[in-house]
Amino acid sequence: MTVSDSVSMGRRIAEARSRSGLTQADLASAISLDRSVLAKIENGGRRVSALELARIATTLGERIEWFVMETPPAIVSHRNLEEPGAESPTIDRAIERVAFNVEFASQRDERWVTRSIDTLPRPRNSDEAEASSVTARSLLKLDDVAPLVDVARTFSDLGLLVFAFDLGRDAADAASVLLDRGGVAVVNGHLHVGRRRLAAAHELGHFLFADEYSVDWRVSDWGDDNAWEARLDRFARALLLPATGLTRMWADLEARGDDLRAKCVKVGSAFRVDMSTLARRLVEIGMIAQSEGRQVRAIRTTRADIVEFNLIVPDDLAAPYLPRPYEESVLRIYRHEMVSPARATDLLFDTWSEEDLPVLPNLPESAIWNLV
Known part of the structure; x- marks a missing residue:
């Protein structure tokens, strides 16, 4: 769904500007626009032109589709409660882009399958967090002994798609959001592999306990054992270390x-x-x-x-990492010519080039009648 009214568009622009730390005067100067005109745009009193929007997106480091596509409901509800990304706007933008792209692909791919599972009750203490990890391992078809080897592939079986991008040392560890079907998580690939796996397990907790939207700043640094995030961290450790x-x-x-x-x-x-x-x-x-x-x-x-010691050297979620079910979905909609090569590589977060895409067969002239 697209954003079409001036008020919604203006609100998006104001939010992105605020998140980038720019004043109206800063942004207006950068895009060669009078500050009073930008104020009218942000208030919904004046429509923004395509050229102006392109300049705004470039200056603020956002993608144009972020301004013109509806934000997933879970992110909207979060933003109605508090300012998003105050600690890590980098991961905030990353999880939004992932949510947009996954929803775009899922709505066009007839073969998109997301397993439906019942959410788990929220653990009220450490003992319940331990018990929840046992239930989660059972859902993942793991016993109480075996190591959890490939977290991203295993979690995708429950409907949580985990992506990893190198967001830098100052970004949060991870973020996740529930979608209409399943959920998505982004892990900061700048972290060491052990931290990446812990962050992914932490986000699985958010997913299973149905937290709509979460940004975790520093997983494993929660000090209060009675805090919700600390219980989630206990769940994550128990999941990885039964x-x-x-x-x-x-x-x-x-x-x-x-x-x-x-x-x-x-x-x-x-x-x-x-x-x-x-x-x-x-x-x-x-x-x-x-x-x-x-x-x-x-x-x-x-x-x-x-x-x-003949040790295993793991490399889970080495950035950039895209979950295989998502890559397969993008290729399917590309093969059905629902997206262009440029759009396909964009959906694949530019981890693929157009040369990596499969060669599509030339259609016979009679195929035009299928379109007519």
């Missing part, structure tokens, strides 16, 4: 005579988590003391460890 599987492997390594460092390096590799996440998990399920937790956080896996 207590049964973790204690079993830890006991086996201890029986072999491995010291603390060797155990941590091997367990971290097997379950594909960073040392900070592993330390918190070991402490919270009572396997090590707080003092040992500080030692674990300081451990760094070396190249020698990888060779001598």
Whole structure:
């Protein structure tokens, strides 16, 4: 659906300008427009021309379709409550673009399938967060021992499509939004792989507990165990490090005579988590003391460890990453000539070039009658 009235368009422009930190005078000067004219545009008293809109989009670093397409309802409802992206406008723009593109593809792809699952009740404490992780692992067809290997592929089976883009060190860890069918998440690919996986697991929590729209600034930094985000973080750690599987492997390594460092390096590799996440998990399920937790956080896996311990070197959600079901959907609508090559590469976030797209067969002249 497109934005057609001047008031809505003006509101979009004002919101994007505010988010970029520019004043009306700044933006008006940058696009060679009088400030009073820009004020009228933002108030809905004057229509904006296509050329003016293009200049505004370029100056504010937005895509034109953001101004002319309806924002997904979940994002609208969030914005009616509070200013979005105050902490990380970069990821805020990224999740909006992902939501737009996924909705665009899903509405045109007859084969788009999103599994329908019942949302889980929100955990009220740490014990319920642990129990929710067990339920989630069951939905993901995982037992209480096996590591969660490919988070993006596994989560897509539940309807959550996870994308990863390098948004820089100052952007938030992750963001997610519920759509009419399923949901989408964006993980900051600038993070180390362990943090990327934790952020994705955290967003799965938002998805399963039906949080409409979320931007997580620094996953794993929540200090209050009674806070909602801290409970989500507990859920994410338990999802990646199931207590049964973790204690079993830890006991086996201890029986072999491995010291603390060797155990941590091997367990971290097997379950594909960073040392900070592993330390918190070991402490919270009572396997090590707080003092040992500080030692674990300081451990760094070396190249020698990888060779001598024959470790797995994971690369989940290495940026840029697009979920395979989404790529397949874009290719289907391209093959049906619903989008141009340029639009297809745009939907693929410019991670593909036009040369990467399949060659479409030439249609016979008689095919014109199908269109008529």
